[in-house]
Amino acid sequence: EPEVTQTPSHQVTQMGQEVILRCVPISNHLYFYWYRQILGQKVEFLVSFYNNEISEKSEIFDDQFSVERPDGSNFTLKIRSTKLEDSAMYFCASSGTGNSGRAWYEQYFGPGTRLTVT
Amino acid sequence: AQTVTQSQPEMSVQEAETVTLSCTYDTSESNYYLFWYKQPPSRQMILVIRQEAYKQQNATENRFSVNFQKAAKSFSLKISDSQLGDTAMYFCASGLTSQTGANNLFFGTGTRLTVIP
Numbered sequence: 001e002p003e004v005t006q007t008p009s010h011q012v013t014q015m016g017q018e019v020i021l022r023c024v025p026i027s028n029h030l031y032f033y034w035y036r037q038i039l040g041q042k043v044e045f046l047v048s049f050y051n052n053e054i055s056e057k058s059e060i061f062d063d064q065f066s067v068e069r070p071d072g073s074n075f076t077l078k079i080r081s082t083k084l085e086d087s088a089m090y091f092c093a094s095s096g097t098g099n100s101g102r103a104w105y106e107q108y109f110g111p112g113t114r115l116t117v118t
Numbered sequence: 119a120q121t122v123t124q125s126q127p128e129m130s131v132q133e134a135e136t137v138t139l140s141c142t143y144d145t146s147e148s149n150y151y152l153f154w155y156k157q158p159p160s161r162q163m164i165l166v167i168r169q170e171a172y173k174q175q176n177a178t179e180n181r182f183s184v185n186f187q188k189a190a191k192s193f194s195l196k197i198s199d200s201q202l203g204d205t206a207m208y209f210c211a212s213g214l215t216s217q218t219g220a221n222n223l224f225f226g227t228g229t230r231l232t233v234i235p
Contacts, residue, residue, distance in 0.1 A: 031220045037179060042227045043155075043163070043209060049222035055220040089161055095221060105151055105221040109163035 002026045004110035006092050012116045013082055021077045021090050021113045029096030032075045033107060034067065036060070037090040043091065049075065082117045089114050120145045120212045124204045124226035131200045132234050137194045138185075139229045141210030149223060151213035156229070158206040166208070169193065188220065197231075205233045 005024045013019050025032050034046040048055040049067055066078045075094075079086055093107040102108075121144040131137035143152070154166040160205050169177045177184050181201075185194045197204055207228045213221040 031218075033220070033222070035223070037161075043211075043223075045222050045224060045226040048216065048218075048222050050218045050220050055218040056216050056222055091163060093163075103168065104219075105215065106165060106168060107221070107223065109155075109165075111160070111162050 006110035010114045023075045023092030025094030029094035033093040038088045059094045122226035124132045126226045128230045130232040141193045153211040155209045156206045
């Protein structure tokens, strides 16, 4: 079965630094998402992306965050100036054409990137 | 945004027994989707089962089934013949479809299920 990949698996950064989290969605998918999960809490929607632009974003996704699909395969989340409260697991997900027996709206999740801000 | 509520922070079940996890949601939309995700200690999000709101028939997937009560906005998960590998955090989620077709998920706070041998 195809899978979403994310790199790195764990990123440690100092407060105020910029980080870029990388994701490779399923190749024929059309919709891309970022979610975050602070340790011990629920998974929260950050942003969805379609046709090379943001579809929706949550209140969490402020000016410190940006997303980009720089080429045909990668999907990135950038945090410009990290804060302690940005420490969380960040999940990338994609959905799309409904191949492989899945409905078009079903999201494949990547394994996550654990971001630790010190 | 949609609100999803899971009122059971923790549950346990004996191996081979049946357990039901509760979920309620709040939405003003008519077209939406509901999901149960499993998160084992590895923290990978694994889709367990899905339900389209326009379908009255409850979804089933092997040992997993749902009880979807649209009027009550209730979406519970039943796990039959529980296995040790079912031990995980279970999240209920509601998917709201946007104008672009993106299906943004909103999650509950989760239920930690432990299967006891």
